[in-house]
Amino acid sequence: MISYNEALEIIRIEFNKLNVKTEQIDLLNSVNRVLAEDILSDINLPPFDNSAMDGFAIKFNQNIKEWKITGEIPAGKFNNYILNEESAISIMTGAKLPAGCDTVIPVEDVKIKNDFAYLNEGVRFAKGINTRKQGEDLLKGKLAIPINTLLKPHHIAVAASCGRSMLKVFKRLKIGVLATGDELVDIHETPAGDKIRCSNLYAIISAVRDINMHSVNFGIAKDDKQLIHDRLKWALESELDILITTGGVSFGKFDYVKEVYENLGVETKFWQVKIKPGKPVLFGTYERNDVKTMVFGLPGNPVSSLVNFFLFVQQNIMNLFKLKINNRFTATLEDDLKKEDTKRHFMRGVYSCGNDGKYYVKKMGNQSSGNLAEMGKSNCLIIIEEARMNPRKGETAECIMI
Ligand code: AMP
Ligand code: MG
Numbered sequence: 001m002i003s004y005n006e007a008l009e010i011i012r013i014e015f016n017k018l019n020v021k022t023e024q025i026d027l028l029n030s031v032n033r034v035l036a037e038d039i040l041s042d043i044n045l046p047p048f049d050n051s052a053m054d055g056f057a058i059k060f061n062q063n064i065k066e067w068k069i070t071g072e073i074p075a076g077k078f079n080n081y082i083l084n085e086e087s088a089i090s091i092m093t094g095a096k097l098p099a100g101c102d103t104v105i106p107v108e109d110v111k112i113k114n115d116f117a118y119l120n121e122g123v124r125f126a127k128g129i130n131t132r133k134q135g136e137d138l139l140k141g142k143l144a145i146p147i148n149t150l151l152k153p154h155h156i157a158v159a160a161s162c163g164r165s166m167l168k169v170f171k172r173l174k175i176g177v178l179a180t181g182d183e184l185v186d187i188h189e190t191p192a193g194d195k196i197r198c199s200n201l202y203a204i205i206s207a208v209r210d211i212n213m214h215s216v217n218f219g220i221a222k223d224d225k226q227l228i229h230d231r232l233k234w235a236l237e238s239e240l241d242i243l244i245t246t247g248g249v250s251f252g253k254f255d256y257v258k259e260v261y262e263n264l265g266v267e268t269k270f271w272q273v274k275i276k277p278g279k280p281v282l283f284g285t286y287e288r289n290d291v292k293t294m295v296f297g298l299p300g301n302p303v304s305s306l307v308n309f310f311l312f313v314q315q316n317i318m319n320l321f322k323l324k325i326n327n328r329f330t331a332t333l334e335d336d337l338k339k340e341d342t343k344r345h346f347m348r349g350v351y352s353c354g355n356d357g358k359y360y361v362k363k364m365g366n367q368s369s370g371n372l373a374e375m376g377k378s379n380c381l382i383i384i385e386e387a388r389m390n391p392r393k394g395e396t397a398e399c400i401m402i
Contacts, residue, residue: 003386004311004344007273007283011312014269014285015320017292018241021171027159030151032212033169034321039145041162044135049097053130056088056110056117057101060127065119069112073098088117097131104130148322170321173241175208175313177201178218178231180248180257181300186220199372200246200305204298207309208244211317216240223254232260239291244313247300250280257297258282266295274343274386277369278304281312301369307346307381310402327401331359331382337391339384348378351399361399378402 002010022036051057058067067088071081075094083089083100091097091104105125110117119125138144144162145155151169159167184198185191198220208215216238221231228248235243248257249271262268266284273281281304282297296313298305318325331351339345351361361382364374380399384391391397 001272001274001279002270004273004275007270007275007281007312008315010269011283011294011316012319014283014292014294015316017285018173018294018320019292020173020320022168023171024166024168027156027165027167030159030167030169031153031156033151033167033172034323035145035147035149035151035155035167036170037168038143038147039159039162039164039167041138041140041142041144043163044140045137045161046132046134049134050132051091051093051095051097051104051130052132053104053106054093055091055104055106055130057083057091057097058088058103058105059083059085059100060103060125061085067117069115069117071098102131103127106130150321150323172212172214173317174214174216174239175242175244176216176218176235176238176240177204177208178235178243178245179220179300180223180228180245181220182223182254184220184247199302200298200300203302203306204244204246204309207306207314211314213317223248223256225256225260228256228260229263232257233264236264236266236286236293236295237288239289240293242294242296242313243286244296244298244309246298246305249282249297249299261295261297271297275311276341276343276345277301278308278311278346279343281308283312299369302372303348303369303375306375307369310381310400311346329359329399329401330396331361331380331399332396333382333391333393334360334362336393337363337382337384339388339390342386344386345384346381346400347384348375349380349382349399350378351380351401359399361397 064085069090070087072090073079073095075092078096081089081098083098089098109120109123144158149155179198179201183196185195187197191197205215218235221228245257248255266286268284271282272279278299280299284295286293286295298308347367348364349361351359354360364378366374380401383398
């Protein structure tokens with residue numbers, strides 16, 4: 001059995017062999033996609049010196065505190081008034097500064113009487129205030145957004161101001177999902193007798209969608225070797241980047257997934273990892289017509305399959321696209337934790353931010369990998385490394401937001 005870090009490294013090496021393609025898409029469709037080019041500014045930002053406030057454009061002189069108002073410049077309606085130290089132009093936020101103007105006095109700092117603006121008592125002003133210089137945000141030709149950025153609305157804003165209506169992004173990975181199990185019924189049914197609802201299919205597909213990848217639903221297959229064979233063959237021939245199955249991958253008499261994968265030509269890279277939950281996880285690769293597919297056999301326990309998705313699939317997709325991992329943090333334990341084996345544990349917990357600005361985490365009462373409802377109440381995984389035994393309240397642990 002290999003360790004968690006060894007498993008991650010094996011997956012990382014194989015993921016790097018994926019042929020990630022790029023495409024041009026409309027700016028408005030690019031949110032939550034990964035940028036596949038550097039975006040440079042085609043103009044200076046801002047394009048001209050302008051006012052940062054609604055106020056009065058002046059030529060600064062420390063000793064002059066009243067000005068004759070000689071004109072008005074709304075935003076987008078420039079008029080090149082000539083300023084001297086005794087005059088002021090009423091100017092709006094974003095309007096281009098007239099020649100000679102180096103300072104803007106906010107409208108709320110003056111009193112206006114008979115076309116004169118008088119600085120209010122006690123107002124301090126200095127040369128240059130409330131002006132924005134051409135190119136001070138970004139100079140023409142400079143890097144606005146780097147490649148491998150996960151595009152959020154604030155990046156779209158920058159791309160828009162650089163005049164980019166189309167962006168080159170990485171194509172979304174195509175990820176197939178199949179659940180296996182004789183006991184499974186679909187969620188529209190009320191399970192009777194020894195049946196249960198198939199939650200995994202929905203959990204994994206939504207986890208795929210949550211990271212904005214493209215999911216393909218291969219449904220539920222019964223624990224019948226031929227049925228699983230046919231369904232997996234179909235999935236493997238569908239030119240997927242990643243295929244994920246849940247269930248049927250441990251030691252049960254009817255756990256056929258590993259055997260069928262291998263019969264179909266999947267090369268197993270590892271099976272079983274020293275982790276909890278999710279020990280039986282399988283990872284392999286498949287190649288057909290020059291298309292490489294990463295194959296994951298996740299265990300059927302609903303907690304295990306989802307935790308394994310976060311740990312192996314999601315984490316490696318983020319690495320593949322060189323995205324910053326920003327869902328990890330350190331928190332202080334609010335309980336003693338029981339851990340007496342040398343596996344790496346990922347316990348479900350609830351984190352919160354204390355009045356001291358630090359993170360605290362409480363573990364969920366039930367850590368059974370079948371206890372889905374408890375996972376539904378949690379918001380993080382608490383990582384307890386291999387060698388660490390029974391961590392105590394007050395100690396810290398690394399956590400992953402989920
Ligand atoms: P397995 O990995 O197939 O041995 O399944 C382990 C446990 O997970 C069993 O209790 C299954 O009933 C349960 N299980 C398997 N697949 C699913 C699924 N798609 N949705 C919910 N529970 C499942
Ligand atoms: Mg099963």
